[in-house]
Amino acid sequence: MANNGRTSIAETIMLRYPLPSLDATVEGLSQAIACVGDERERVRTRKAAAELLKADGVGRRLQSRLEDLAKNPSLRNWLADIYSNAMWLRDRDWHPRSRNYYASFPPSKFPHTQACRAALVSLAAYEYKLSLDNGTVAQDYQDDLQLPLCMESVYWIFNTNRTPVLGRDSVDRWPGNDYIVAMRNGHAYKIPLRERDGQVVSRGKLKAIFRVIIEQAPADINWLSILTTANRDVWAQARDEVITASTSNAAYVSAIEKSLFAVCLDDGSPLTPKERFATFVLDDNRNRWLDKTMTFIIATNAETSLLCEHSKIDGTALYGLGRTISSAIDKHIETSESPYPVALASDDYVYLPACVPSRLSPLVDDLRAQHLSAVSGWALHSYTHKGYGVRYVRRKRLPPKSIFQVVIQAAVRRHFGYSPNSMDVISQRHFQGGRVDALNATTAEMIAFCDAAWDPQVDIKERGRLFSAAVRSHARLGSLLLWGRGWWRHTTWLKEVALESGEEVPALFTDPIYLRTKGPQKVYTTFMDAGVSEVGQCWSEREVLFMIVRVLDSSVDFNIINGNGRGEEFIEHLKEAAKLIEDIMETMA
Incomplete structure (x- = not known):
């Protein structure tokens, strides 16, 4: 073991990393692509995902291999090598400041x-x-x-x-x-x-x-x-x-x-x-x-x-x-x-x-x-929002990280003119050997809110209803990922097991919509506190907005990394979005 066999008391009671069911993952994927591509493309993607569920199909065989690993009591961290190989070590095209x-x-x-x-x-x-x-x-x-x-x-x-x-x-x-x-x-x-x-x-x-x-x-x-x-x-x-x-x-x-x-x-x-x-x-x-x-x-x-x-x-x-x-x-x-x-x-x-x-x-x-x-061309921009933070949001009985993800998504809509895929990274270190997973914050509910957020024809009450739905959708996905029930990483593990074992790689993993959900994304957010000032990396796509967000009692710190010179412009959109969300929350009991 990497830690020479030493295990803390807290770790002895930690849950093993869970393996989602294949059915739940296919259902999660089907929901996630609801706003990606056109209906003809989505039908093809759902068909490829359904192929994983065939009783004697390759999807069931790959899931069985994962189940054998997950149930093996001698493997404290059954996912470690699969995760590192799939997420990092197979990558050949090295972007020096993104990895x-x-x-x-x-x-x-x-x-x-x-x-x-x-x-x-x-x-x-x-x-x-x-x-x-x-x-x-x-x-x-x-x-x-x-x-x-x-x-x-x-x-x-x-x-x-x-x-x-x-x-x-x-x-x-x-x-x-x-x-x-x-x-x-x-x-x-x-x-x-x-x-x-x-x-x-x-x-x-x-x-x-x-x-x-x-x-x-x-x-x-x-x-x-x-x-x-x-x-x-x-x-x-x-x-x-x-x-x-x-x-x-x-x-x-x-x-x-x-x-x-x-x-x-x-x-x-x-x-x-x-x-x-x-x-x-x-x-x-x-x-x-x-x-x-x-x-x-x-x-x-x-x-x-x-x-x-x-x-x-x-x-x-x-x-x-x-x-x-x-x-x-x-x-x-x-x-x-x-x-x-x-x-x-x-x-x-x-x-x-x-x-x-x-x-x-x-x-x-x-x-x-x-x-x-x-x-060349990359820059970091820092912004501290001082209007409200954790204390105010919790008084409204709302989840702080989800609230500020909605703020970000409203600003993203102003910035790009549409709602692109947005990766929100969630830590899973509370599991034995846990790393991170990611959700796509651009849910159907989030898009519906962003459609209405900047439309003066939509009254504040309706925007409040759509806002609440967007918050609930993000909080729900965050909770699923927090407890290891996301679909995104699961499909990555299935593909890695296929590559390792020489099995046929399922058609889903070359499907255009599926690949679009995997990246590259236009927006990356991570909520964290690591005892440091600025944190980040820059990706190969210059229009990406990479954000590290630290939500404090009465303020929120944003580090925004961008490569096409539009970071300061996005900060202005953040200011507008934060004020808009505050106005909406003020109408709520």
């Missing part, structure tokens, strides 16, 4: 140097990792429901790397390697976090090591890391060439992959959310090893970010670590004590020389151009 997500930490009340912050964050993360190892880590809970969350995915944060493999990648762990890798302009340094006597390295010594690296790292750029932006099959072949080119190259790649985590020491002094996003996400990838599950990025002015690879962890896996890091940053006062001797610090880290094999130089040039093109 890695970032989170920035709140600024400190006290000034820190770059070296001080790097040492502070590294040791705080290491202490959190040690608490995982010895079983003393604080249990994570889902804030709004106070459900204990499964800690298994948290163990994949450290000493973990996504390894490129032709056809389907793997995720590998190397526990026991208690060192980190610092990167500066693509140059890498191996830094042990244990002294020779087994003691954890002091903050002063680690700060001195980072200071030496910042001051003495070569000024030229090592572009090896740009290879991690490539198509996964291309990178798999290139990686083999890199590590066979020289023993130093092999040591460089191995050290990064097996390390606890990477620490990227970047130039730049971002101050605002938009500037932090530009510095930490829209960089040229000289200093990012995208396969690494967790990377800290420290700017010149000590602003700090996380960049995480998604295959084994989701945003909720960072709850505890995020709060630990944020607390360390907020409380630490950098003193002017005598610095640790640089000469002594230089003995306790290793420079890892490496270079791009000459045959790969044209590929590196192509990838650099492709990457810069892919990240």
Whole structure:
């Protein structure tokens, strides 16, 4: 097991991840496509879905395979490999900033140097990792429901790397390697976090090591890391060439992959959310090893970010670590004590020389151009709605997340002129080995409300009725997914089992309407609280609105990432929609 067999008391009573019935999934799919395509297309899709239910058909055989896994008592997390393979590891066309997500930490009340912050964050993360190892880590809970969350995915944060493999990648762990890798302009340094006597390295010594690296790292750029932006099959072949080119190259790649985590020491002094996003996400990838599950990025002015690879962890896996890091940053006062001797610090880290094999130089040039093109034009926009939050909504006896999803959908209608598919991500970490699922917020009831919301010919009473129906439809779907009864992921698992077993892939999985429900979506929303400031990623489609929403007592924070320059325009639509929904709620008892 990923957690070395340690299980919290809360986890011993957690439910196993449920397997929905095939009939329920087909029914859920049929309802979900009610507003997608035309009736002729929907008839064809429903027919393909019904084929799954045939008594001797491939759908029943695939469901039977899933049932065998779900009932196997020796598999605590029966869904883990199916989920990772289907959602992430089979993906070959790598979009560098859509499969890695970032989170920035709140600024400190006290000034820190770059070296001080790097040492502070590294040791705080290491202490959190040690608490995982010895079983003393604080249990994570889902804030709004106070459900204990499964800690298994948290163990994949450290000493973990996504390894490129032709056809389907793997995720590998190397526990026991208690060192980190610092990167500066693509140059890498191996830094042990244990002294020779087994003691954890002091903050002063680690700060001195980072200071030496910042001051003495070569000024030229090592572009090896740009290879991690490539198509996964291309990178798999290139990686083999890199590590066979020289023993130093092999040591460089191995050290990064097996390390606890990477620490990227970047130039730049971002101050605002938009500037932090530009510095930490829209960089040229000289200093990012995208396969690494967790990377800290420290700017010149000590602003700090996380960049995480998604295959084994989701945003909720960072709850505890995020709060630990944020607390360390907020409380630490950098003193002017005598610095640790640089000469002594230089003995306790290793420079890892490496270079791009000459045959790969044209590929590196192509990838650099492709990457810069892919990240250009994206921006993060922050908006805090201060009119009302959880407290006001609950006084109206309404579900806060559903209310603000309706606000978003009303704004989306103004923005696009229609109601596109919208993915709303729901955490399922309260199950053993649970990850996330997603619902399409664009239900028939939601569309009906959005049709009327901005129509002055529809009176406020009718809009209120449609509003209530939209809220109920979202809350109902959210509840179904919360307890593992969604159709979207279930169909994904069925397809993965077919690919794994060599079974015939059902016709449903190539149906145009079905594929439209799977993406790409125009809108992505996640409601979360992870002890960080901004969170997000940017997709390959520039018109996408990617939103992280934090609903607070009297306000709501929105982080909106968009690639076609319309983020500020959407914020204006959000303001209008929030006022409209407030007016409607005011008419309700």
